[in-house]
Amino acid sequence: MDYFGAPFQDFLQPSSNIIRVENAVIEEVNVETCETGYILISYTVPLPNSGNQNEQIRLNVSRYTIIISQYGAPLSLCNLEVGMRVNAEFSAAVTSSIPPQSSAYSIIVIRDESNTMVTTDRVVSNDAVNGVLTTGNPFDLSEQISFIISDDTIIIGRNGNRIPLGQVKPGQMVIVEHADFQTMSIPPQSPAYRVKVI
Known part of the structure; x- marks a missing residue:
């Protein structure tokens, strides 16, 4: 998966029990420790006919979650801030809560000129x-x-x-x-x- 050149927000269908979201925005960060907590992200899903639909999901972060910059520098949950753009991979096992929740596998912070x-x-x-x-x-x-x-x-x-x-x-x-x-x-x-x- 090429994370580094996403020109627009894109949602990819589950593959091998993994869902990938590109160019999502962090809406909330909750830190228990720098290794555990969650982030709430929003992203856009293209609709079949036309237009887009905004979605949100809470990604639960554990010590097994990989958090890095787009250049590969290791980060922690403590480095994440509201407004950052990220690419994320998380479990296709998603709760039916509002917002839905899933376990985060990887979070990649992508460059934001601002x-x-x-x-x-x-x-x-x-x-x-x-x-x-x-x-x-x-x-x-x-x-x-x-x-x-x-x-x-x-x-x-x-x-x-x-x-x-x-x-x-x-x-x-x-x-x-x-x-x-x-x-x-x-x-x-x-x-x-x-x-x-x-």
């Missing part, structure tokens, strides 16, 4: 092999952030041309446009959309 932050800081380290650029205070992990660099990340050098990640050096100042969420790791991680060396 939820972009900008960080300007000095590069601490650059792991070009694994696609991780870390900025912040080189002497304090709690004051650092690691940016996940994907094939979609645009990296611009001082001359204004695109450069590979390997050309970004520790000590250089960078402006990073990135997601407004991050993992709970130390240092935290966040997907980077654009990196500019200044």
Whole structure:
């Protein structure tokens, strides 16, 4: 299943006891622990004749639920917020309650341009092999952030041309446009959309 290029909200029929929803919106987040709780999502179902129908479902999250960014960075229920867009896979065994409930297998947070932050800081380290650029205070992990660099990340050098990640050096100042969420790791991680060396 290609989660990364969904141009519109789409609902796919159950397959192998799994239902897949793309480009859904989180309407509510209830956290018991960062591993357990639920989210309420809304999505659009195309009708057979014409038009669409809005649906909602409560997805129960357990420690077995996979929660990641579209770039593969691990997240937890604590990272999810109302308004985020997600692709989700959940059990076809759905309750008849209102709203219906199901067990979530995977939740993938997809990029939303309106939820972009900008960080300007000095590069601490650059792991070009694994696609991780870390900025912040080189002497304090709690004051650092690691940016996940994907094939979609645009990296611009001082001359204004695109450069590979390997050309970004520790000590250089960078402006990073990135997601407004991050993992709970130390240092935290966040997907980077654009990196500019200044």
